[in-house]
Amino acid sequence: MSKMEVKTSLLDNMIGVGDMVLLEPLSEDSFIGNLKNRFDHNEIYTYIGSVVISMNPYKPLPIYTAEKVEEYRNRNFYELSPHIYALADEAYRSLRDQDKDQCILITGESGSGKTEASKFVMSYVAAVCGKGQEVNKVKEQLLQSNPVLEAFGNAKTVRNDNSSRFGKYMDIEFDFKGDPLGGVISNYLLEKSRVVKQPRGERNFHIFYQLLSGASEDTLKKLKLDRDFSKYNYLSLDSATVNGLDDAASFRTVRNAMQIVGFMEDEVQSVLELVAAVLKLGNIEFKPESRVNGFDESRVKDKNDLKEMCELLGLEQSVLERAFSFRTVEAKMEKVSTTLNVAQAYYARDALAKNLYSRLFSWLVNRINESIKAQTKVRKKVMGVLDIYGFEIFEDNSFEQFIINYCNEKLQQIFIELTLREEQEEYVREGIEWTNIEYFNNAIICDLIENNQNGILAMLDEECLRPGTVTDETFLDKLNTVCAEHQHFESRQSKNSKFLTDHSLPHNCFRIQHYAGKVLYRVEGFVDKNNDLLYRDLSQAMYKANHSLIKLLFPEGNPSKVNLKRPPTAGFQFKASVGTLMKNLLTKNPNYIRCIKPNDKKAAHIFTDSLVCHQVRYLGLMENVRVRRAGYAFRQAYEPCLERYKMLCKQTWPHWRGQARDGVEVLLTDLQVPVEEFAYGRSKIFIRNPRTLFFLEEKRRQCLEDLATLIQKIFRGWKSRRQFLLLKKSQVVVAAWYRRYAQQKKYQKIRCSALVVQSFIRGWKARKILRELKYKKRCEEAVTTISAYWHGTQARRELRRLKEEAQNKHAVSVIWAAWLGTKVRREYRKFFRANAGKKIYDFTIQRIMQKYFLGLKKTTLSMSPIDKSWPAKPYGFLEGTHQELRRIFHLWRCKKYRSKFTKEMKATYEEKLAASELFKDKKALYPSSVGQPFKGDYVELSKNPKYQKLNSLVEDKVLLADVVSKINRANGKGAPRMFLLTKNNFVLADQKTGQVKTSVPLPDLSSVSVSTQNDGFFALRVKEGATSAAKGDFLLSSDRLIEIITKLHRIGSASADRNQIKIDISDEFLVQFKQDKVCVKFIQGAPKNGNGVICKRKNNRLLEVSVPSP
Ligand SMILES: Nc1ncnc2c1ncn2[C@@H]1O[C@H](COP(=O)(O)OP(=O)(O)OP(=O)(O)O)[C@@H](O)[C@H]1O
């Protein structure tokens, strides 16, 4: 069904028949066929009136989602297809709105889905009831109590992998608003024999496997446990792991749930320690030890497990060990201690393990109750959910099965009673005629079991309390005598001869015909289990434990509270608690969920007809339907009935203004339904035959089709009109928007134009103002100019006037002075005329000369002879004096200068003077020589070792020594020669070796020729006929020509015996080279640019010397 479709009746889209009451024809086959049909389509829920039949699908179905919860929330029971949520909703709403306490009774055999159903009910109620932090916490705690109790109280059996091994009744308490406040859980008789022994193919309680698989290594170490199941005697190994059960994950869930429920960490630890202790206990083994008195006494075989268990529980090992070997019986102040043999020791061990575990379980329930109990004392509304162990038949049935099946028997009883009473009461309430229906009442079976005088439980108690030897056999004997006549009791030994030859009935068994089938019970263990005794030594040993929880679990072990009274038997306790439960249930409004298992294989999709048929029979479902239908098959309150079928009659459609009952009457009359087919109750209409209902339904379906067409028509019209209106509205909106847009555009244009016009006007205005301002400014400037001019004119006029005034004044003063002078001169002329002028003149001259001389005196004059500076001349008439004084001063300072001369300096200056006389203004080379002092020895003859020999050769003092070039006549090129000049001769020697080449006595020289130019060429002419003349004249060149010639000349003038050497200065002269005379001609060359004087031979007779112009 799609989400959009809305269901209004369980009759919509029905698979088979949703409510068995409507089944037509009604027979067992059609009943089962209908169940099968629905089961095959995953429709696991079917109604019988208000009872829900639930088939176990053995597979997860998507029908428990949050959406489903919402779908069923606040809907009428028959509105939607059958669902457990519909029942839960109905119960919750009548609890909340009509203030009726509710109980939900879930019955069915083991594995039929009771526990699951109870959880669905609880989770539905949790989902729909109030919300809030506190409420959510309560809900969560209530829901989380399930995993904890399931872990400790459920186990895998052959019938069910998660079989509840205890009965559970949980009261959920609500406040007046329907918000949960808390809850109370009651538990009924845990099947504790499972702790020590499990039938084949079954497991111990889940918690043992969960602990070993899921606990961390650390936890296991603390608990002294090993992960390996095979290490523990109490764990069955053939089905240790169950398909689809993840023990490790479940362990985490349980721990988490315990935390949510409110267990403290140390409490959890204590609980786990106890679980571990049970496992350890199972591993303790005994061996016989012979005593002197001939009896065997048991001894613990391997003490390791005992030791570890004692450590876990804080027990003293020796105390426990002793409790396994001895038993103390106290009677009337007497204490008798007997030894235990090995079998008794094992019995004691197992009894301890069972007690330990079942007491732990009860403690857990109490602890959970403590957490979930309502915190307020206000009046509470209660919804009870009963989930007990289902009716079961095993191969080997014992005391536990007897108890479990008794409990189921009682529930069946309550179902029968209440269903019939409810039905009956309804007819009476509604004022409808009612005739009784036959059905099987199981009260007789209940009586067989619970009758206080001769009931089986009473017999058992009697037997247990009887002094003397009591065994299971004596108990069976008793039953055989007391119950032999009972039609539901069967036994071989009974006086009922019918069973004497029944071999399916062993001797040590009895059989009861329960409502759900015959069950064969083996009497072995009945007495023991009913007694449920734990040796006092053991409970006292436990009480001594240094473990708070253990102490709490064995209060009877407290030596100060020894109670010699026998505790009530297990059967008695159970009967009492079932009795209380039944009373409790009877006070509440019952809601039934009848669970059916479709097959024995725990498999989905398999529907075993015979199995289902058996359950249908014993559950009395057929009777249920019949009872329901005997009166009227279908009933409905007037309002919803009118609401559903009002479209079938014109008067009631679409609205009926009057009473709903009248409306229904009009409707049914109009439809011509036979009068016997229905009855009018006070608040409901009762329809006898399902056919009538189907007739109504069919009519309704046809009418709905017409109505659907009508609705479609109206809807289409409405839709088109809506579309049109929408279009119209849209058009208006679009137009408005367009107009807005157009107006905006227009406005923007106008605004732009306005701005342009505005700017032009503003420009025009501004220019006008500018013009005016400019004119104003010009006017102001003109005024300023005019006033400036005017002021200028005024000022100049004033100046002129003042100047004139000043001139006049000056003229006046001059005239006045002239006049005064004239007047004075005229007066004094007679006194001064003779000599005043001359005197004034002399005086003036004197003063001037005085001033001149004083000025000279103040002037510091340089003492350097070459300084030409001299003060400027003062007056013209002193010119001669001035120059004369200058000359005198110069001579004086020259004299002063000379007086400082040494002899050498004097000789030098004389030579310089001589040079000047010889060459000044005659040879261009001269000026360059003036600044150079005449050093004489330029080669340092005496110091140079090269010339040592040369030095010694020359006898006289060397006046001049220098390197000169000797010009070669052949090519005009010069060769360096050492030139020495002494007082008597001159010597030419090799420059490198100092070898004397030529030595010519000075008297042999006739003259020297030099040019006028700036060159160093000079020719030494030898007198004809002299000894040296053979070699001819010498043409030499030296930069120090001036010094050489001057010295040569002065030697001549100094000696008396010789003539002065003649010096020719000319640019062309002849030189005698041996025989030939060669003319040496000097020409002026290009200006000096690096190349010095160049001498070239022009021809045989001409050497041309080109001297660069200065
Ligand atoms: N509505 C359901 N949807 C899916 N699976 C279900 C449903 N009801 C029951 N089952 C399956 O069947 C198994 C047995 O159900 P459940 O434990 O409720 O039986 P029970 O009637 O409580 O049996 P017992 O009397 O042994 O406790 C569940 O473990 C689950 O696998």
Ligand SMILES: [Mg+2]
């Ligand atoms: Mg169960």
